[in-house]
Amino acid sequence: MSAPAKPIILVTRKLPAQAQARLSALTSVTVRQHLSTAPISHSALLSDIRGSSALICLLSDKVDSELLEAAGPQLRAVSTVSVGYDHVDTQALKQHNVRLGYTPDVLTDATADTTVLLALMASRLAKAALAKAAKGESAFTLSEGLGSQFTGKTLGIVGLGRIGCATGRRLLPFGFTRVLYTGSQPHSARAGALNAEFVGFHELLQLADLVCVCCPLTDRTRGMFGREAFQHAKPGSILVNTARGAVIDQEALLEALDAGALAHAALDVTVPEPLPAGHPLLCHPKCTVLPHIGSATEETRNAMANLAIDNALAAVLGQPMPAEVCIGIE
Structure with a gap:
């Protein structure tokens, strides 16, 4: 047999x-x-x-x-x-x-590390600085091309799950004095470790200087960062997305960047992946895009x-x- x-x-x-x-x-x-x-x-x-x-x-x-x-x-x-x-x-x-x-x-730690990397790149205008370095130019001036620090700022986390909490733990030492979160769980057990306050989505956008998107892609979160959401964004704020590309309406994001509603957007995820060469988000001076390296260790x-x-x-x-x-x- x-x-x-x-x-x-x-x-x-x-x-x-x-x-x-x-x-x-x-x-x-x-x-x-x-x-x-x-x-x-x-x-x-x-x-x-x-x-x-x-x-x-x-x-x-x-x-x-x-x-x-x-x-x-x-x-x-x-x-x-x-x-x-x-x-x-x-x-x-x-x-x-x-x-x-x-x-x-x-993949929690690796993705949280990437979120922090993008936040720092966006706040310190690393995209423009790297372009200058590649051309052999100096970026040192006292008044132009200046980024910002996180000291005394408000951090907003959309989705306080494993990755959102790990991101918060990494970012707190940079000097944030307030942490806000929003999502499907108003009383997350993880909030205590960050002394984080639950607020509504639009309120988080109005108050946060840095918004980190760490939520899963669901019917509820698909396209949640659209034109209406960006109307609530705090002027000068930074948006970082290491969750899923479809959480953000990319056309609305481009409009927000052009209108100055955001200081910078930094994305590890897009629709599609990868974005085709010459895509407006790749070329935009206020947008940093990585090719989905969140877990790439x-x-x-x-x-x-x-x-x-x-x-x-x-x-x-x-x-x-x-x-x-x-x-x-x-």
């Missing part, structure tokens, strides 16, 4: 070195993997997923009903190498009885990939997933 076939795990991208070595050494499953570092097409996924028991994917991989139908009934889990899962149709997963794993906690990306592997292995072996999104599957 032949041995039963091993479960198949399809991986859509090359993983960081340590996690990749671990994946290659697995003997309890069969691994099918795309070894490119670039996103693969949805049509390629549709072709390759048939027969798979689990899928390890990234934010750029769309997981929808069509993909689940192509996979067949043996697909047990989707394991995304991310905290966010807005690229996954959770209702379709529920209908197909497919579990969803994600990677919370492990060797330590964090390996931790994310390993947790995604753990989630996929647990699902195909009939064990509880270490980090599962509750989507209502019995």
